[in-house]
Amino acid sequence: MPEAPLQPSEAGHFADIEALFQPTHDEVARQRFVSALRKHVLVDKAADMKTAYETVERPSYAKKEGHAPRDLNEIREAMLHDPTFAVYSAMRVNAQEMTWQSVSDAVERKLPEMVAVAREAARLNPAGGSLRTDPLFKPPAYVADIDVHHIPGSFTAELMPDDVAIGAVAAHGTKVFSGGLAHRRGNPGAVAESVAHFLKRACPDFKPRRILDCGTGIGKNLAPYREVYPDAELYGIDVAAPGLRYGHACFEVQGIPLHLSQQNAELTDFPDGFFDLIVSSFFFHEMPVASTKATLRENHRLLAKGGRLAHMELPPNSEVDPYTAFVLDWDCYYNYEPDYADYRAQEPVQLCVDAGFSPATCWQRFIPNWRTFGDKDLARFVANEIPAPPYGNGSWFIFGARK
Ligand SMILES: C[S@@+](CC[C@H](N)C(=O)[O-])C[C@H]1O[C@@H](n2cnc3c(N)ncnc32)[C@H](O)[C@@H]1O
Known part of the structure; x- marks a missing residue:
């Protein structure tokens, strides 16, 4: 009862x-x-x-x-x-x-x-965030x-x-899932922390006022942006209400205001140019490529002039050797992620160009996991003095663009 x-x-x-x-x-x-x-x-x-x-x-x-x-x-x-x-x-x-x-x-x-x-x-x-879910969604x-x-x-x-x-x-469950993996253990927001610190180093003049995380789940990869960009408003959207409700309650009690809403990233209700930074983590590989394309076009609409994309995802086939690509595609066949292989066969930069971003502003690369790599080495990485660790040993693949 x-x-x-x-x-x-x-x-x-x-x-x-x-x-x-x-x-x-x-x-x-x-x-x-x-x-x-x-x-x-x-x-x-x-x-x-x-x-x-x-x-x-x-x-x-x-x-x-x-x-x-x-x-x-x-x-x-x-x-x-x-x-x-x-x-x-x-x-x-x-x-x-x-x-x-x-x-x-x-x-x-x-x-x-x-x-x-x-x-x-x-x-x-209590923290000043908000939650919007829609029973008809x-x-x-x-x-x-x-x-x-x-x-x-x-x-x-x-x-x-x-x-x-x-x-x-x-x-x-995700904590159990990553409990044996050194660079993720005990640090659920490892991706966001790494992307945020990378952006701060690589684009020191960039100060986003509003940040959107697509497919935010419980919002755990949104919260770390607060450390790096304390003045930014943080928005997260997801099609699944249970995670949004749970995450909203988690972060409200921690005093972290997140604005979470139940929406499809392919077509949202935010006005044109509302965001300065749009991010995501482990998101596109679970949707059909047509939905990825629609989401990136919607991202383009939602970004203000000068705004940036920085999506973390699995690396495409072109960025890894064929054996690693074979192992990565395992999830497509056995983990109920049927669009995984199709997504990984795409070129992220081309997807951004197709969505309306100018080719000169689009990029993709591996970045180091911030907490295990350290801030000093991140500075050297951004200055092209040292590489990111090899994939699978503490690096993340990200791609992005500027509007
Ligand atoms: C693998 S989870 C990743 C969650 C979170 N970003 C993380 O890093 O832990 C993918 C999330 O995307 C959400 N999702 C899938 N398609 C979506 C869409 N079209 N619009 C918004 N959210 C979506 C799912 O409900 C799920 O919460």
């Missing part, structure tokens, strides 16, 4: 929705096991798979076809029946499913309280009709009024 809604404390503080997540000892043990299992698959099993490719499958393919695999599709063909690929894939799918399962019971136990706290935060906005099929990332119900499922469950599961 739902308990009585929580009230603001006498000190004027509001209940912390994240603190309501109280996994038991056994649940924490399970979460740690899943983080370790993912690391084992992504490091050890991936290494076994690469050895099998180099020593068995590539020579065998070359013998049969008269040439070694030339691209990611031929590598995939060579690997499809390899036992190390089967083990890697089966374990990775299981770890993915277990990620969300490992946090679900703890969310369900406190769900009525979480909903009450989120409602209260949305009514009172229909999320696109590419998010709502498949269990993206194996999240049961995808990002969008709502089983009760003002539901926050999937938002909480995705937020806590």
Whole structure:
């Protein structure tokens, strides 16, 4: 039964929705096991798979076809029946499913309280942010009709009024998901932190007044912009209401005002030229390429003159070697992300040009993960004195443009 809604404390503080997540000892043990299992698959099993490719499958393919695999599709063909690929894939799918399962019971136990706290935060906005959701909004099929990332119900499922469950599961599950990865562990906003510090170094005169994060989820990759651009207003849009409600409550209690609204990034209700900076993280690869193109055209409309885009995404095929491209495309086939490979086959700069940006203002590059690289080395990176770490070892791929 739902308990009585929580009230603001006498000190004027509001209940912390994240603190309501109280996994038991056994649940924490399970979460740690899943983080370790993912690391084992992504490091050890991936290494076994690469050895099998180099020593068995590539020579065998070359013998049969008269040439070694030339691209990611031929590598995939060579690997499809390899036992190390089967083990890697089966374990990775299981770890993915277990990620969300490992946090679900703890969310369900406190769900009525979480909903009450989120409602209260949305009514009172103690930090000065805002939340707009629309009960008539229909999320696109590419998010709502498949269990993206194996999240049961995808990002969008709502089983009760003002539901926050999937938002909480995705937020806590993502910590389990990245628990074994050094540059993301304990730092959910690592992408935003890295992009923001890079922009500040690379474009010292750029001072955005309004920043928009597309596909913001719970807004965790929006909040770090506040450190770097303290005067900017922060906006986030997403088609999924549960994450927006959950994230809004998280950041209101931390005193970080985010303006979150349920909208499709392909066509928003913001006026022309409303933003100076538009960002996103892990966003475009989950939508059809036609929707990516529509979103970038909408980004162009929303940017003020001189405004900038800086989207973090998976690197395209042209930026990685064919074997890495084959491994990256795994998610397209086994992680309910059917548009992943099509997206990665595009050239981000060309996508920006097609959306209306002048070619001379468009760019793409790897940037270092800020916290592990450090500010001093970031300055040297921006001055072209040192490179970013190799992909997979603490760097992010980003692309952008200026209007
Ligand atoms: C992989 S999640 C990334 C969330 C967040 N940016 C992060 O870095 O953790 C992709 C998000 O994009 C949202 N999304 C997908 N298509 C969208 C669209 N057309 N407009 C707005 N949000 C969308 C999904 O609901 C989901 O929250």
